Amino acid sequence: MHSRTALVTYARQSIAKGSKSFAAASKLFDRTTRERVWLLYAWCRKCDDMADGQDHGGQMAAVDDPAARLSAIRDLTAKAMRGEQTGEAAFDCLSVVAAECGLTPAMADAVIEGFALDAADWRPRSENDLYQYCYHVAGAVGVMMAVVMGVDADDDATLNRACDLGLAFQLANIARDLEEDDAAARCYLPVEWIVEMDIPPGQHMKPHYRSRLTQMAKMLCDASEKYEASARVGATRLPFRARWAVLAAAGIYGDIARQVRSAGDHAWDHRIFVSKGAKAKRVAAAFVEAVRNKPEPVSRDGLWTRK
Numbered sequence: 188m189h190s191r192t193a194l195v196t197y198a199r200q201s202i203a204k205g206s207k208s209f210a211a212a213s214k215l216f217d218r219t220t221r222e223r224v225w226l227l228y229a230w231c232r233k234c235d236d237m238a239d240g241q242d243h244g245g246q247m248a249a250v251d252d253p254a255a256r257l258s259a260i261r262d263l264t265a266k267a268m269r270g271e272q273t274g275e276a277a278f279d280c281l282s283v284v285a286a287e288c289g290l291t292p293a294m295a296d297a298v299i300e301g302f303a304l305d306a307a308d309w310r311p312r313s314e315n316d317l318y319q320y321c322y323h324v325a326g327a328v329g330v331m332m333a334v335v336m337g338v339d340a341d342d343d344a345t346l347n348r349a350c351d352l353g354l355a356f357q358l359a360n361i362a363r364d365l366e367e368d369d370a371a372a373r374c375y376l377p378v379e380w381i382v383e384m385d386i387p388p389g390q391h392m393k394p395h396y397r398s399r400l401t402q403m404a405k406m407l408c409d410a411s412e413k414y415e416a417s418a419r420v421g422a423t424r425l426p427f428r429a430r431w432a433v434l435a436a437a438g439i440y441g442d443i444a445r446q447v448r449s450a451g452d453h454a455w456d457h458r459i460f461v462s463k464g465a466k467a468k469r470v471a472a473a474f475v476e477a478v479r480n481k482p483e484p485v486s487r488d489g490l491w492t493r494k
Contacts, residue, residue: 198225233277329353348421
């Protein structure tokens with residue numbers, strides 16, 4: 188049986204290894220919230236690794252038993268949400284944070300559905316399908332994180348804005364990782380977009396289609412920026428330190444999308460990342476924004492909604 192202290196230590200090590208950006212942003216939270224964010228991250232990271240054959244992200248490995256892995260994720264998560272010991276530290280982390288913050292099985296199931304889509308080799312046909320996928324793999328995590336930060340589980344207006352931040356993150360990731368996903372035989376560009384661009388199936392990374400790929404990447408980045416702006420409005424309803432952390436993360440991930448867009452046809456020459464210096468500037472700017480707490484008012488009209 189793992190103590191809470193041991194689980195927090197495990198979770199801190201997990202986020203430090205799996206996401207330097209999130210690890211840096213998490214330092215801005217108060218201690219209790221920071222620990223809870225780590226605990227939730229550890230579960231998310233473990234599920235992702237189990238589904239993709241990874242170790243804290245990185246190169247994906249071929250998975251020959253996706254259905255069995257998904258079943259294990261579901262079973263261990265269900266046990267964790269019932270408050271039972273699972274024998275897996277990451278799932279016990281979920282059990283602790285769920286009990287402390289009131290996370291529900293439905294919230295966890297929404298995240299797991301993203302792994303189910305990948306296990307089924309699913310790909311989006313329409314733009315709406317794309318947003319549905321982004322919700323399950325990132326927006327639903329944003330919802331859980333918001334509850335961990337103190338948002339009421341029934342406050343749909345704020346949770347929709349939290350979901351928007353997850354959508355912004357995932358859209359930026361998809362734009363940045365088009366080549367990496369293609370190497371793993373995955374594609375998250377809507378089929379309708381590819382057809383409209385007159386690109387044959389599976390050929391979007393070929394050099395002679397690069398300008399068309401750049402147009403689709405720009406569409407992803409533009410959408411990411413819209414959802415980022417919406418999420419900044421939702422951050423006004425968070426406690427100061429949580430607001431600071433969220434705004435820092437929004438700026439850092441937003442910079443990924445902005446770099447992809449500005450790089451144009453060269454966006455996949457090397458993997459785009461945000462430097463330590465740029466992250467530090469984003470953290471400083473986020474502090475000022477959090478103090479002012481007066482973002483540009485942005486309506487959610489026309490944005491995808493989880494319900």
